[in-house]
Amino acid sequence: MAEKILEIKDLVVEYHTDAAIVHAVSGVNLSVIKGETLGLVGETGAGKTTIARSILRILPTPPAKFRSGEIIFGGEELTTKTEVEMRKIRGNRIAMIFQDPMTALNPIETVGWQIAEAISLHNEVRRDEAEKRAMDMLEMVGIPMERFMEYPHQFSGGMKQRVVIAMALACNPELLLADEPTTALDVTIQAQVLKMMQDLKDRLNMSVILITHDLGVVATSCQSVAVIYAGEIVEYGTVEHIFDHPAHPYTNGLFGSLPRLKTTERRLKPIKGLMPDPTKMPEGCRYAERCPDATEECSAKPPDVAEVTPGHQVKCIKAGR
Amino acid sequence: MSSATSTAENKQAVKKQSQLKEIWRRLKKNKIAVIAMFVIIFLVLIAIFAPLIAPYSYETQDVMRPLEGPSRDHILGTDRLGRDVFSRLLYGAGQSLQMGFTAVLGAALLGIIIGSIAGYYGGWLDNLLMRILDIYQGIPMFLLTVTLAAVLGPSLQNAILAIGIALVPGNARFMRACILTVREMEYIEAAKSINCSVRRIIVSHIIPNAIPPMIVSVTMGLGFAVLSGAMLSYIGLGAQPPTAEWGAMISDGRNYLRSEPQLALYPGLCIMVSVLAFNLFGDGLRDALDPRLKT
Amino acid sequence: MLRYIVKRLLLFIPIILGISFIVLILIDITPGDPVAIMAGWDAKPEVIAQVAADLRLDRPIVVRYFEFVTNALKGDFGKSFRNKRPVMTDILSRFPYTALLAFVSVVLSVLIGLPLGIYAATHQYSWKDNTAIFATLILVSMPSFWLALLLVRVFSLGLGITPVSGIQKWTSWILPMFSLAVGYAASIARQARSNMLQVIREDYIVTARAKGQSERVVIYRHALKNACIPLIMTIGSLFGMALGGALVTEQIFSIPGLGQYTITGLINVDYPAIQGSVLFMSIISCSIILLIDIAFAFIDPRIRSQYIRKKVKAIQVGGEGA
8 A cells, every 4th residue: 555645534624604604524534645646626615625725724714613534644643733833834845836826926025035935934044045946946837037026916827826836846845735726727828837737746756636627637637536526525536436437426427517529429418406505515415406316315314435446435325236 | 578678677676675685684683783773863863853852942041050060950951051951962963964964965976976977988088087086185185174164154054065075076986986896897798798788787787786885985974074064063164053063062162171071072972973873884884785895 | 117206296286286276266166255255344445455456356267377376386375364474484384383293193193003903903803803993983983173172171171281282392292193193093993904804815815824934924924014005095195184184183272383374264264374275285285195106106016017117137146135
């Protein structure tokens, strides 16, 4: 068995607002193998970002509330660490790339300063040394180091995302959390940025959690996949498991809503309906309302997780049979 | 065709109603705003019914008993002319509210018109109007108010006019900014794409979306107008004697600050409570109209 | 950058000309006959004739305007009807009082308001924030002249710590400055708090936390700097407001400043005095806002870079940085 760099057990996170409790993440189990990329796939609002931010413990509290669960990183439990201990991990051993590069950079500091900030936080280096390394990072993500002194608004979206990536990778993190790193970018830029991330990952020997709703991205860059629906993992396995033998109706639905070149189908099959209201999660299977194969049993009680083949887990009553 | 439009309008009416209900629901949950609202309603009732509830008229002089402390006849005492302080405070509500509401509503109306024209037509017209406002706003606001009130001649009406004029530029800018923001929104693009006429876009999309923030700004302006009115009356440029007005009453009381400090204290408290109520209600209204702005 | 400053200066001139025009026509909007009002109800015919000659209302407005502006440019606002002295002399001798009052009040209000607002924002959802925010709301709802009178009652008449009125020693300044500053401090606190709360929710704050930055640096470097930029504008406009506020404050505390001069002028319908002081104060207030705007452009890189010509930047590796 390969070494696990990260293991999440029974993670439960809620958002408490004036009106109601939002069940954002309900009992998620995950692990990331060292050197591999795990894809987190799901619709907007499924809880993917919440999972990533829980790992770094940068959820806005309040309203977010960590209910229970364990997050074990490199053999250490993160949930019980003090704030000071966590700070030594954030940006250093675990780094994060954000969805929207337009807003992820401080508008009134130079990009160079912002990268150097990350470096000098975690390394005992002089200021000019940190700046020199920040320039190297810029070059590494393909930005000429002359732009060190420029401000975020002088960069295009794709360039800003490169800056964000340079910032995240500045301290050679062991684990990179990439939260939809290409969603906000133009399609042509998306491929470039993904390719670059892939190269850097191999070069720096990182493990990655790649959050996305793009199955194409998953297919090309991930080794394992967790499909998230309404705060739960509904299917979890290797890329081969998920792509060749999808077992959960929701995963099937996701594939059905993708255009395919080889088959002769005329129409896409979108999944009907919407995700359940996260303040009023259904008693039984959370997907039952939209599931084409749902029976009465589905709505009665939540399904157990079944292992269809070793390492391929599915949260559906039909899967185990 | 006509039935189709009427159902569409019905639907819109239903939507608007439910929107109002939703705003009302959110407002009701904000206890402070509800209290503020009751204070405002209470003040309005006092202003309307002052002649009925006040034990004395605002000008009745009990000549033998000036500058008295509280007694059974005068529960808050009398002023230097022997007038009943409590009655005068009740009458004063009318003056303050009248100044506040008239000035603010007038300024809002004018501001909305100017701002809409500037925001919608843009170009040189917008430029011209904005430069004129720049000029107005170059004069410190209170200086402008005082000067106008003095030049027009000291009276309640002129004070209202002066306060209103000073408030117009702010309102106009605000309205213009609202319209510009709304214009950039994608749903306006969407409305254009289905060939909605310009007038229809203004009437059914831009104005309804610009009005809520405007209402908030107007409510906030009420507090400001009441304060300015009191200030004008204090320096003798607002309501004229013997009218009972809170600012003027403070001015009367300042000569007796040592011996009868309550004469200046009570009207000031009245001003503070009413301005506070307007501000709190405005805050609540803003949160209710747009929960995203809530801080 | 120079281009920006020049542009702002060019915008400044028409505004001042416009204000001069408004100030000039104040006399025309006066109901009734300004000559009769100014000369007084019991004036002798020769006095009336003299006033009429002084005002020259019979001449076309364009001519009057041209004359008014050229005289004003020479520093001549005419002679006061009341004391017959040149208005400019009186303004200049009185302005230092008003300038000191307004400046110290604004500085004081920033010193009180800014920390209070930040404190409230960083303690959101706690009783500390609620108390602070309610206190500032009460303070902005208070008439400042009333607060001034209460302070006089307590500290001057009651405790005898400060003089009742007039400027005899430095303690005389305490109450006027404080009573003027309190309301502004409260509004700065409210704005600082809401800016801060808005900025704290921005993505780049999360980015800074995700880097492992300490909460202190996140708040006081990343958030505070961003929250303060719009505040600079507010502080600039407060100077103008303080000049207006000085009208009443000087009246209450008998400070021989420009505010008192203006009020006296207004009460006596002394047109040259009114025109002179309104124009003078407006120019001061506009100049301060202009300076603040330019400072603002230096501070905010988003504005600055619009006006800096793109020059080829050769930065030496390891050079003086960030």
